[in-house]
Structures are given as C-alpha cells and as structure tokens.
Amino acid sequence: MHYSLNPDIYSESVKLEPIRAGFGRGLKAAGEANENIVALCADLTDSTQMSLFKAEFPNRFVEIGVAEQNLVTVASGMARAGKIPFTSSYAAFSPGRNWEQIRTTIALNDMPVKIIGSHAGISVGPDGATHQMLEDIALMRVLPNMIVLAPGDSIEAEKATKAIAENGKPSYMRLARDKTPIFSTEESPFEIGKAYVLKEGHDVTLLGTGAMTAQLLLAAELLEEMNVHAEVVHVPTIKPLDEDVILESVRKTGRVITAEEAQVAGGFGGAIAELLGEKLPTPLHRIGMQDRYGESGEPAELMTYFKLDGAAIAERTQRFISDVPRYHQGF
Amino acid sequence: MSGQLTITQLEKKANEVRQDIIRMLEAAGSGHSAGPLGLADIVTALYFNIMNIDPAKPDWAERDMFFLSNGHTVPVQYAVMAERGYFDVSELTTLRKFGSRLQGHPERTKLPGLENTSGPLGSGLSQAAGYAYTLQYIDDVKHRWVYVVTGDGELNEGNIWEAAMFAGKYKLSQLIVYIDRNNIQIDGSTDDVMPLEDLRGKWESFGWHVQEIDGHNVDSVIDAASMARAISNKPSIIIAHTIPGKGVDFMEYDYKWHGVPPNKEQAKEALKKLRTLDGKITSGDIE
Numbered sequence: 048m049h050y051s052l053n054p055d056i057y058s059e060s061v062k063l064e065p066i067r068a069g070f071g072r073g074l075k076a077a078g079e080a081n082e083n084i085v086a087l088c089a090d091l092t093d094s095t096q097m098s099l100f101k102a103e104f105p106n107r108f109v110e111i112g113v114a115e116q117n118l119v120t121v122a123s124g125m126a127r128a129g130k131i132p133f134t135s136s137y138a139a140f141s142p143g144r145n146w147e148q149i150r151t152t153i154a155l156n157d158m159p160v161k162i163i164g165s166h167a168g169i170s171v172g173p174d175g176a177t178h179q180m181l182e183d184i185a186l187m188r189v190l191p192n193m194i195v196l197a198p199g200d201s202i203e204a205e206k207a208t209k210a211i212a213e214n215g216k217p218s219y220m221r222l223a224r225d226k227t228p229i230f231s232t233e234e235s236p237f238e239i240g241k242a243y244v245l246k247e248g249h250d251v252t253l254l255g256t257g258a259m260t261a262q263l264l265l266a267a268e269l270l271e272e273m274n275v276h277a278e279v280v281h282v283p284t285i286k287p288l289d290e291d292v293i294l295e296s297v298r299k300t301g302r303v304i305t306a307e308e309a310q311v312a313g314g315f316g317g318a319i320a321e322l323l324g325e326k327l328p329t330p331l332h333r334i335g336m337q338d339r340y341g342e343s344g345e346p347a348e349l350m351t352y353f354k355l356d357g358a359a360i361a362e363r364t365q366r367f368i369s370d371v372p373r374y375h376q377g378f
Numbered sequence: 379m380s381g382q383l384t385i386t387q388l389e390k391k392a393n394e395v396r397q398d399i400i401r402m403l404e405a406a407g408s409g410h411s412a413g414p415l416g417l418a419d420i421v422t423a424l425y426f427n428i429m430n431i432d433p434a435k436p437d438w439a440e441r442d443m444f445f446l447s448n449g450h451t452v453p454v455q456y457a458v459m460a461e462r463g464y465f466d467v468s469e470l471t472t473l474r475k476f477g478s479r480l481q482g483h484p485e486r487t488k489l490p491g492l493e494n495t496s497g498p499l500g501s502g503l504s505q506a507a508g509y510a511y512t513l514q515y516i517d518d519v520k521h522r523w524v525y526v527v528t529g530d531g532e533l534n535e536g537n538i539w540e541a542a543m544f545a546g547k548y549k550l551s552q553l554i555v556y557i558d559r560n561n562i563q564i565d566g567s568t569d570d571v572m573p574l575e576d577l578r579g580k581w582e583s584f585g586w587h588v589q590e591i592d593g594h595n596v597d598s599v600i601d602a603a604s605m606a607r608a609i610s611n612k613p614s615i616i617i618a619h620t621i622p623g624k625g626v627d628f629m630e631y632d633y634k635w636h637g638v639p640p641n642k643e644q645a646k647e648a649l650k651k652l653r654t655l656d657g658k659i660t661s662g663d664i665e
Contacts, residue, residue, distance in 0.1 A: 085516065107516060112547075117540035120501045124445075124508025127493060132508075134573065138466065148501050156495035157487050 050243045050281075051234040056261065063226035066258060067165050069201030070222055071096030073208025078104050082208035084212055085130045087111050089118045092364050094224075095135035095165040106301025115145045120308055122160045123152035131159055131212060138221060140178035146186055152215045154190040161211050162187075162219045163209065167197075168308030169341035169349045170225040170258070179341035187219040188286045194218040194239060195286040197257035197307075197315070200229045212237060223308070224272060225346040227258040242289035244296065248276035251302040251368055253360075256282045256315045258305040259295025259334075262350075265357025267363060273365055285315050293319070294327050301373035303331045306362055308355060311335040328372040334360060385614065388596045391461060392422040393652055396625045397404070398470055400456035400473055400648045403639035406474040410480065412622035412635040414454035416560045419529060420618055422456050423599040426464045433463040436491035443509055445494050447502025448529035448558070449483040450637075455492075456480050464491045496576025503528055503555065507545045508551040510613070515604050523607060526555040531563030534572045539584075545613040546585030551604055553613040554606040559637030560622040562633035581615045626651050 055061045078084045078100050086100045087109045101108040107130045109125075111118045115136055120375040122132035134141065142149050144160055153160045171323065188195045194216050198204040202223060211218040235244065244258070246267050260281040269279040278296050282289065299301055303323065307315040316333030323329050334355065343348060350356045383391060395418045403409045425431065429442040435547040449614075453473060456543050460467045465479075479489040483497030486489035493509075497503045503526055532538065533566040545553055565571050574580075581588045587609040599618065606614035622636070623629025625646040629640075632654055 085512075108510065111544065112540075114540035114544070116501070117504050117544055119539065120504030120541070121508035121511065121544060123494070123501075124505035124510075125512050125516075126445075126508075127505065128509045128512035128517070130512055147498055148504075151498050152501050152505055155485065155487075162422040287453055 050245050051232045052245055053230050053232050056230045056264055057220050061228045062199040065224060065230055066198060066201050066204045067096045067224065068221040069198070069204030070163060070208050071099045073205035075099045075103055077108065077209050077212035079312060081131065081212060083129060083131050084133065085109065085125055086133045086135070087118055087122050089113055089115050089136040089141065091136055091165070095163065097135050115141045116148050116332060119145050119148050119160065119162065120152050123156060127162050131161070133161040133163060134185040135163040135165060136165035137178060138183045141321045141378070142183055142186050142219065145296070148171045152189055154192045157192050158187065158217060160217055161221060164219065164220040164224040164307070166224040167221045168223055168257070169336070169353060170223055170351065171344040172225065172346040173343050176340040181310045181336050181341065182313070183219070183221060184285055184315055185317065192217050193286065194284070195304050196239070196284055197221040198224050198225060198283050199255070199257060199281055200231055200258040202229055202231045202233060203235070205238055206303055207283065210239050221257060223258050223305055223325040226343070227285060230261045230264055234308055237283065239287055240282060240284050240287050242280050242282040242284070242292040244278060245281050246277070246279040246293065248278035249300055250276045251278070251294045251304060251364060252300045253277050253279045253306065253364065254282055254306050254319055256285055257308060259308055259355065262355065262357045263306055265320050266360035269357060269361035270364060272351065273361070274328045275365060275368060275377060277364065282315070285318055288318060288322055290326070293322065297323065297327055297329050300328060302368060302371060303329050303333070304367060305331070306355070307335040310338065312338060332339065332367045334362070334363060379457050387425055388426055391426060392418045392596065393625065395422055395454065395457045395461060397649055397652050398460065398467065400626070400640060400652070402457065402473045402641060403472045404645035405471040406639060408472060409453060409639050411629055412562060412632070413448065413451040413529065413558065413560065415626060415629065416620040416622045416624045416653050417451055417454045417558055419594045419596050420527065420556050420558070421458045423596045425458045427604045429523070429525060433491070436464060440522065442576050443493050443506065443524045445502045445506035445509070445524065445526045446484060446496055448499060448532045449496035449502070449524055450492060451529070452559070455484065459491055481505050481551070481640060482639050482654045485539065497502055498530070499524055499532040499577050500537035502526060503538055504541040504544070507541050507550055507553060510545070510550040511548055513552050514550060515548070522552065524553050526553070528555060528557050530557055530559050530561065530568050530574060531556070531571070533574055539556065542584040542586070547586070549611050550613045551610050554603060554616070555614065556616045556618050557593070558620055559617050560620045562636055562638050563623045566627045566633055577617060585596040587612040588615045588617065590617045590619065593620035
C-alpha cells in the first residue's frame, strides 16, 4: 500500500505540532460522533488538550483533581454504566502511579477505558527525569486485553483517538509534549494493529514508533547519501504488533534497528526483540533509553545528547551495517 | 423485584448463608473466614430486601448496583447470590477451584451478576462512585442506587480517600456505602495496624452523611439504607459494627481467622454451631 507522506518532511519548513494537539481535536470529534464518550482529567486539562472537549461538552467532562488512582477507577465505573471514558494525565502519573488500578479494574475487568499518557519521553525537556516517562510502554504492553498506541504525529494522533473511541477495548495512547514534525497527511491510512512502510529500501529496516519515526525518515535521507538504502517502517500500534508487515520487511533487509523515546528494555525495542527472537532471529540494534533516566534540558538538546536525533541514528545505523553481517534465518 | 423476606426470614437466610460459607471455605481449603461471616446479615439484607434486582436478568438495565470493594470477602456474595437464585447453590463448592466461575477474588467477566473485579483493596468505592456520577450527572437517572461494601482495614488505602473527596465534592446522593467495621485486619486489630478513628468525623468532614448501626441487626441494616436514600444532597456512609467470624464462637473476634479457612473438623463444629444457633436449639428442631 502506498503511504501518503508529507512532501515537506525533509524540508526545514516542515510543519511542527505537538502530538497531543491531535488528540485534543480527535477527542472533540469522537465526542461529536458518539454521545457516550466522556472525558476525565486529573488537573491537567489544558496541557493534555482535553480543554477542547470540555468546552464543547461540559456535562460530559469530569474534573477528578490530582488523584490518578481515582481517575482510572472512576472511569472504570463509568464504563460499567455504558460510557466510553477517556482519561488524561501525564504518563509519569497515569499509568505511572496507578498501574495496579488499571490492571485490575480496567484490563482484567475488560472495560473500554482509554488511558491517555501525555508528556511521555525525554522530549518533555526542562521538567527533568521525574516527569520524563520512559517506562510506560513496558508497563502497558504486558497487560492482557490492553491495546498500546504511540502515534507518530498530530494528524495520526487525531485518527488514533477516533479509532480507540470505537474499538471497545482498554487502550493506552502515548503522547508527547514537544512540537514534532508532521510526516503523515490527512490521506495517510491509520488502523489499529497496522504498521506502514514509509520508505522502501533493502539494506536495513528502521522500525519507529511515536515521534521517533520522523527522526528515522531524516536518518534514512542521510543514509542515502552514504549509499545505504534503509526501509522505514512506522509502527504506531505497539500492541498488537503488525507482525506481517514487520517480518516481510525484515526478511528483505536482514538487519533491524528500532527507535523509541522510552526504555528499550520492555519497550518497543523489547517487543520487536521478542517477535524476532521467536519468529525470525535477525541482528537487531535498539535505539532509545538504555537503562537510565533522563535529565533537565531543552528537548532538542536532550535528543542530541541521548543520540535520538536523525543524524545520530544515521551514524549508528551505518556503524551497525558495517559491524554486523546481513543475516537471514527464518524458521 | 425485591425478595422482600420478613426480618425473621432474613435472619434465617443469613444463617443459611453462613453455613454455605463454611462449606465453601472447607471445600476450597483456602480463603477468608472472618469477613464473609461478619457480612452475612448485611449482604443478605441487600440482595433479599434492599436492592431492586432480578436474578433471572443480571444485566437488567433498571437494577440497583452492588460493588464489593473488599474482594476477599466474596464468598459471602457468592453464597447470597446463589441463595437468591443467580445460580445453583451446588456450584458454591467450586469456589477457588480450577475452571470455576467463583474465582478466589471476584471477576466480573467470569460470573453474570458481578458488577466489578476487585481484590486489590481501595478501588471498588471509586468504581461505584463513577457509576453513581454517571447516573446523577450524565444519564439523569434518579431511581437507581449504587451500594458498596468496604472493609475497615481497606480504609488504609489512599484510593479510598480520593474517592471520598470525589463523592463528597459531587454530592453523589445515590451512592450508599456500608463499612464493615469489624476492627480486624491481617496483621492484627485495626487500632494496632493503623488507627481509623475518628471514623465518623473523617467521613463527615469529607461531606458524607454518616450513620452507625449494628451490622447484625437486619432491621437496622434495612432502615439505614432507607435513611440513606432519603438524604438527597450527600453520599452516605453506614458504619456497620460487626463481629468478625459472627455465628461461629471460636472464630468470633479473632483476627487470626481473617485469612484462613476451617479444616474438616472445624467446619463440622462450625456448622453444628450455626444449625443449633450456638446450642440454643437442638438439631431435632431444624433438620
């Protein structure tokens, strides 16, 4: 399938927007389409972008206060009453603080509550390590019944929000604070459980989730100048993984790099390592946070320091390719 | 669709529920004894008198809701549900066994009629509050009620006090909570582990209407619910003073019975105590 890529993605003038802005628009649209949608927030209504929904549907918005355990358990009860609750806070607090309540009253209880973790990743910036949630992917993808999404830009976040509003399942969506490049278009496909090839290549597969996919596209452009033809696959659904699309690309390239703004242990890289380990053992390098916390700084500064920007990824990929032979060993 | 038994019939039913609980726990070989026995009168009164329910239609849209917050006491809920006709009494002895719908702690997705999944303490009250909020503010339904049972040890949990603030702020008047005030938890008395007093004052200061009753007097249990329903601008707490292990003298008041089941001999002795109302009547009168 052809993916509609924003033609400006490689330009300095590419439009930037926080991914969470797309969530705000998507939630309002979902609320217009379905009157059972309700929204609950833990004292962060503006910064998690729930304010659009609140302004439009004040009677379906619930202010919970700074009480993340109550946020998700009240939502579970509202879901029992037939509603489709969206809950939002910073990812460090939800699912960071209230994981057990999510496990028992939403995931095991199989309630269609939507957990929106905003301000995830080190690009939160100056707030520092306490607020830079890096473990949310690991925490949420181990929960049976739970869908886990990390949309790549604000346009995709809007589509993903509308999709989880109607999927009938417990769902986690990871959002970022900082403005990030918009690489998709209104015409780009989005479906829960699907991965998308954004750029074809045969030397290495670059798998990205969340805003890191934009960095992979920039890295792939730099790699072309080095005569390395990378395939870029965007994986906005971390659970369930689109095994078919991922394995098809890996069979072709025989080398894999993953990129995420999270702990690679248990995170997106962990999920890919599990998949490849069982179904298609392939040399793998995981880019992300390597068993350490972040720290205060400007987002761009931190992305450079932790080697998460396009240039650093291109350099790392080139070294990986020269160090590791291409390897095909399917079962 | 209430059961509407007389007070005497309710007392007899609660005694049968206690016998069910003993048989279930003995068959299971694990589980909690004290809490379920102590709650038998309250939960029996709820299902046979107070709540508007239909066991033949567990998802009936007009039903009152019951959220068990301290999930470890679920044997009492299972026993009362079976006696009320949700499922056959013979299923009770599958409690905690492989393949059973009667999981060690309640799972909504396993058994029709359960409204929530609980066990980890402190979250059932919030779920009930979310339901009550929906009735009061979103669906504008005034004739349905949301009943909750919590333990007292459970009140150690922070999540409870988040819910207490929430329900108080929104004046969730359709939310009615029985606290099983039996003064024990796993490590000992609630006073030793983590004191809760002034319990009445705590809830009142959070904006709740508070009543205190004898949790073994079914008349009081029913009257308190009636009073709570009449309070139109506050959520309701009913502090129900109960005796842990009620009805079986060697279990009563002893925190060591919180989390263990009776063995075969103890179960036999307990059933004899219950059948004879602790020796007050001979077995010939009831068999």
